[in-house]
Amino acid sequence: xxxxxxxxxxxxxxxxxxxxxxxxxxxxxxxxxxxxxxxxxxxxxxxxxxxxxxxxxxxxxxxxxxxxxxxxxxxxxxxxxxxxxxxxxxxxxxxxxxxxxxxxxxxxxxxxxxxxxxxxxxxxxxxxxxxxxxxxxxxxxxxxxxxxxxxxxxxxxxxxxxxxxxxxxxxxxxxxxxxxxxxxxxxxxxxxxxxxxxxxxxxxxxxxxxxxxxxxxxxxxxxxxxxxxxxxxxxxxxxxxxxxxxxxxxxxxxxxxxxxxxxxxxxxxxxxxxxxxxxxxxxxxxxxxxxxxxxxxxxxxxxxxxxxxxxxxxxxxxxxxxxxxx
Amino acid sequence: xxxxxxxxxxxxxxxxxxxxxxxxxxxxxxxxxxxxxxxxxxxxxxxxxxxxxxxxxxxxxxxxxxxxxxxxxxxxxxxxxxxxxxxxxxxxxxxxxxxxxxxxxxxxxxxxxxxxxxxxxxxxxxxxxxxxxxxxxxxxxxxxxxxxxxxxxxxxxxxxxxxxxxxxxxxxxxxxxxxxxxxxxxxxxxxxxxxxxxxxxxxxxxxxxxxxxxxxxxxxxxxxxxxxxxxxxxxxxxxxxxxxxxxxxxxxxxxxxxxxxxxxxxxxxxxxxxxxxxxxxxxxxxxxxxxxxxxxxxxxxxxxxxxxxx
Ligand SMILES: [Zn+2]
Numbered sequence: 122x123x124x125x126x127x128x129x130x131x132x133x134x135x136x137x138x139x140x141x142x143x144x145x146x147x148x149x150x151x152x153x154x155x156x157x158x159x160x161x162x163x164x165x166x167x168x169x170x171x172x173x174x175x176x177x178x179x180x181x182x183x184x185x186x187x188x189x190x191x192x193x194x195x196x197x198x199x200x201x202x203x204x205x206x207x208x209x210x211x212x213x214x215x216x217x218x219x220x221x222x223x224x225x226x227x228x229x230x231x232x233x234x235x236x237x238x239x240x241x242x243x244x245x246x247x248x249x250x251x252x253x254x255x256x257x258x259x260x261x262x263x264x265x266x267x268x269x270x271x272x273x274x275x276x277x278x279x280x281x282x283x284x285x286x287x288x289x290x291x292x293x294x295x296x297x298x299x300x301x302x303x304x305x306x307x308x309x310x311x312x313x314x315x316x317x318x319x320x321x322x323x324x325x326x327x328x329x330x331x332x333x334x335x336x337x338x339x340x341x342x343x344x345x346x347x348x349x350x351x352x353x354x355x356x357x358x359x360x361x362x363x364x365x366x367x368x369x370x371x372x373x374x375x376x377x378x379x380x381x382x383x384x385x386x387x388x389x390x391x392x393x394x395x396x397x398x399x400x401x402x403x404x405x406x407x408x409x410x411x412x413x414x415x416x417x418x419x420x421x422x423x424x425x426x427x428x429x430x431x432x433x434x435x436x437x438x439x440x441x442x443x444x445x446x447x
Numbered sequence: 448x449x450x451x452x453x454x455x456x457x458x459x460x461x462x463x464x465x466x467x468x469x470x471x472x473x474x475x476x477x478x479x480x481x482x483x484x485x486x487x488x489x490x491x492x493x494x495x496x497x498x499x500x501x502x503x504x505x506x507x508x509x510x511x512x513x514x515x516x517x518x519x520x521x522x523x524x525x526x527x528x529x530x531x532x533x534x535x536x537x538x539x540x541x542x543x544x545x546x547x548x549x550x551x552x553x554x555x556x557x558x559x560x561x562x563x564x565x566x567x568x569x570x571x572x573x574x575x576x577x578x579x580x581x582x583x584x585x586x587x588x589x590x591x592x593x594x595x596x597x598x599x600x601x602x603x604x605x606x607x608x609x610x611x612x613x614x615x616x617x618x619x620x621x622x623x624x625x626x627x628x629x630x631x632x633x634x635x636x637x638x639x640x641x642x643x644x645x646x647x648x649x650x651x652x653x654x655x656x657x658x659x660x661x662x663x664x665x666x667x668x669x670x671x672x673x674x675x676x677x678x679x680x681x682x683x684x685x686x687x688x689x690x691x692x693x694x695x696x697x698x699x700x701x702x703x704x705x706x707x708x709x710x711x712x713x714x715x716x717x718x719x720x721x722x723x724x725x726x727x728x729x730x731x732x733x734x735x736x737x738x739x740x741x742x743x744x745x746x747x748x749x750x751x752x753x754x755x756x757x
Contacts, residue, residue, distance in 0.1 A: 289686075291706030291714050296724060299734050301685030301705035309659040309691055328643070328652060329686040329705070336656050350643045350652040350683070359455045360565035360645055373563050374648045386649050433660035437621055439653040440614030441560035 122194070122402045129193045133177060133185055137396075140170045174396025178345070183380075184371040187353055189345040190324050191287075194399040196406070197256075198225055198240030198283045201323060204406030205413070206231050206238070212269060218298060221262030223254040223290070224334075226269040228278065232414055237273035239266045239334055240283030240323070256325070257290035260303035263333045267307050270314060279317040279417055282334040285324030287352060289333060304333035311336035312432050315425035319416050321391065321409065322346045322378075323398075338420045338432060340386075341412060342378040343405075344393040348386075349376040386439060389416070454681050454707035457609030458641040459565070460572050505529050507700075521741045530698045530741055532678060535587040535602035538637055542600060542745055548591030551599075552622050557584055557615045561648055569646040572608070582607045585640065586616040588623045590632065594749040599627045602637040605679075610640030612683045613647045617654030620688065624661040628668045633752060635673040638689045641707075642682020655687035662691055671755045673748070676703050676726070676735075694736045694751065697726040 123129070126145075130138040144166045151159040181189065189195075202209050206229035213220040226239035241258060244250030258266075266282075273280050289300055311318060311334075318337035326335070326348030342348060351359075356374060357366040381387040391412045398405035423431065503514045507529035517524075521541055522531040540546045559570035576582065585607040590599050601623050603610040620636070627634040643651040665672055674692030676685075678701035685705050689695075697703060704711075704724040712719055722728050729735045739747050 289705065291710045293711060293715055293717075293719065293723070296704050296706065296711065297728075297732050299690070299732065302690040302734055304686040304705070305655075305659065305688070305690040308656055308687060309663060312656065312660045312663050329655065329683060332652060332655055333686070336659075349649040350647075351645055356645055360459050362459070362461075362566075370565075373561075373565065374645075375561055376648065381649060384649070386653060429663075433663065436653060436656040436660050439657055440617050440650055441558060441647075442615050442618055443556045443558045445554050445556055 122196075122399075131185075131188050131192060133181075133188075137170055137173050137177070140166055140173060171395060174400060178396055181345075182368065182372070183347075183374075183377050184353065184368040186345055186377050187325075187347050187371050189397050190347050192397060192399045195324060196398055196402045197245070197285060198238075198242045198323065200402055201283055201406050201409060202229055202238050202240075204403060205229075205410040206236070209238070212272075213265075215261040215264035215268055217264060218261040221254075221259050221265055222252050223256055223258040223286075224262030224266050226266060228273075231281075231410070235276075235278050236417075237269055237278050237280045238283065239269055239280065241286040241330075241334075243285060243324070254290060256286045257288055258286065258330065258333075259290050259292065259295045260298040260300050263289070263300075263303035263307050266334050267310055270311065270318075274314055274316050277316060279319070279421070280314065280337075281413055282318070282320045282337065284320060284322045284326050284331045284335055284348075286327055286330045287325050288327040289330030301329075304329045307333045308336050312436070313429055315428065317417060317420045317423075317428065318432075319413060319420070321413070322348045322387070323409075325352075327352050336432065336436070338423075338428060338435075339388045339416050341389045341391050341416065342381055342387045343391045343398065343409070344378055345397045346378060347371075347376040348378075348381055349374045452679070452702075453709050454609075454641045454679050454702070455709065457605070458611050458643075458645060460576070460608040460611075460646075461566065505531075523741050528699065528740070530678065530700060532605055532639065534582075534604045534606060535589075535637075538602045539587075539589055539591070539600070541741065542593050542748070543589070543591035544594065548589040548600075551588045551590060551626060552619045553583055553587065555584070555615050555618055555622075557613055557647075559646070560614075560650070561646070563646040563648065565646070572646070576607060580606060584615040584619075585610045585613070585644075586619050588619050588626075590626070590630075593745055593752075596749060596752040597630075597632055598748070598752070599623050599630075599632050599634045600637065601635070603639045605639045605641075608644060608646075609642075610638075611642065611644035611651070612640060612654050612687075613644035613651050614654065616644075617657045620654075620658045621661045624665050627670055628665060631668075631670065633671040633673065633755070634665060635675060635748070636688060636692075637675045637677060638680040638684050639677045640680055640682070640684045642684065651683070655683050658688045659691065662688055671751070673751065675739075675744075676729075677701050679703070681705070681707055690734065692736075695734060696737055696739050697729065697735050698741060699726055699738050701726045703729055 125141045209229035211227040225242045241256040243256040244253040320335045320337040320340045322342040353367040353371040356370040378390045394401040394404040505524040508527040510526040522533045563569040588601045673694045676697040680703045
């Protein structure tokens with residue numbers, strides 16, 4: 122996790138940066154005046170930082186929440202797996218085209234139990250961002266995910282997916298290899314998986330690219346994430362015919378964890394450290410781990426048949442309509 | 448050659464969904480489309496009084512013929528075989544014996560649960576379309592006989608907010624599956640859609656999971672599911688039931704894909720190859736079982752039913 126001064130700050134996080142700078146200045150003064158004790162000043166500033174982090178995240182607009190979900194310092198899938206589990210064995214390839222680096226997966230031990238983890242992976246610098254294709258999987262990524270899910274099913278291991286994608290990759294080869302079919306197949310097969318499946322939105326939950334690994338017995342959303350059918354930017358460009366309405370689109374789409382929980386489209390909100398997951402990876406992972414274990418214990422008792430039927434019922438209930446008398 | 452169409456624009460509900468006409472202005476195309484619709488829907492007697500509604504120009508080859516001639520040819524260009532975009536009314540008339548069918552679940556209507564407002568409130572948009580057309584939503588479901596074989600056929604109407612997938616389509620689809628299972632009938636869906644209905648936000652996304660779950664039940668019941676893809680089929684449709692057919696079939700020349708051509712072009716910053724995302728391209732890449740001319744569709748469906756059932 123990057124520490125100040127290597128931390129990056131979003132525009133609305135600027136007041137926190139200012140406090141860090143004040144600490145820097147105070148430390149410099151302390152060097153100049155060794156006789157004066159500045160410890161309490163620095164401690165006060167540090168507690169102000171925590172207070173500011175709390176204050177900022179308490180009053181976020183939906184668009185700011187989207188920005189936070191994309192925070193460059195935010196932890197990604199592999200980071201969570203590293204922090205939550207032991208003995209992670211990453212598995213590669215769709216056995217057909219290639220290994221999609223935007224989608225990662227493998228077995229790991231969670232609290233002494235083997236679990237299959239699958240998720241989109243973003244990069245942390247220019248080079249790895251390209252390698253990971255910004256978390257936008259190609260069809261082979263979805264097919265790799267499905268292969269790993271079937272592997273987990275064969276050995277009767279639960280599946281946890283960690284979702285963080287700006288969308289499935291809209292490329293030429295992706296279309297040639299059937300991006301639509303790959304996502305459709307995953308959705309269909311995930312409904313039918315005999316083992317427990319938990320899906321967690323850990324960052325961006327954009328449309329079919331997210332749902333392609335997003336059908337489970339329980340769907341959790343971390344506090345500072347978004348999940349809906351289209352990104353606010355694309356929605357703005359299509360419905361408002363302008364790229365400038367992303368803030369309004371983010372509001373109208375009702376894409377925050379609170380909205381989604383309120384609509385019954387996700388089951389639970391996973392809290393994040395004060396100010397967001399990027400402030401404390403260890404704590405963020407510890408909270409998530411606790412929620413995953415609790416949820417797994419809730420859904421384990423069901424038989425395979427019950428599980429599949431419940432999954433179908435769960436998604437069948439989603440939607441709103443009127444029935445008129447003809 | 449046809450001008451590139453921006454598939455996503457249709458989903459805004461702002462544009463009348465029309466045939467793309469080479470070089471025509473938006474207004475001219477809109478007028479053309481209204482005339483075209485009128486040509487389809489008005490009776491012969493009325494047509495005589497509105498002669499301007501009688502002519503139709505093929506957007507592919509510019510061939511001009513009367514709408515009556517076009518209709519007799521099942522809205523396929525007599526010269527170049529271009530398949531015009533038609534709605535559920537036309538498909539049902541083409542498919543069902545003697546145009547006899549029972550429409551199901553027509554009382555399910557969209558509503559603006561989220562209070563979604565873009566350039567217009569969603570509810571107002573719905574009310575306006577309901578006032579302007581007979582369509583209740585972007586999908587209709589019917590049961591009837593195709594050369595004697597009974598089948599449940601769901602069909603999209605592109606005119607209704609770009610045939611977008613929202614809660615109503617998802618619910619009608621689900622009930623159609625239940626109906627097919629109850630009566631042990633095969634199920635076909637005729638897709639023609641730009642993708643998900645953005646005004647229903649995440650609810651529209653969840654219809655992908657909802658419909659796929661229902662298909663799982665249909666499959667367990669051992670009943671055939673045929674997905675007929677027509678021009679255009681994109682986004683959430685191809686990322687769910689559109690690509691999940693026991694048979695995936697398509698009309699010739701239909702644009703079918705996950706991401707729209709404009710988005711792909713902007714992403715890869717290159718021109719797209721000729722024929723990209725057309726039915727023939729999908730067949731080549733292994734995503735369709737076959738391409739079927741509209742005029743041969745009915746016979747072919749009968750053949751499929753016989754092969755599946757006997
Ligand atoms: Zn023609």
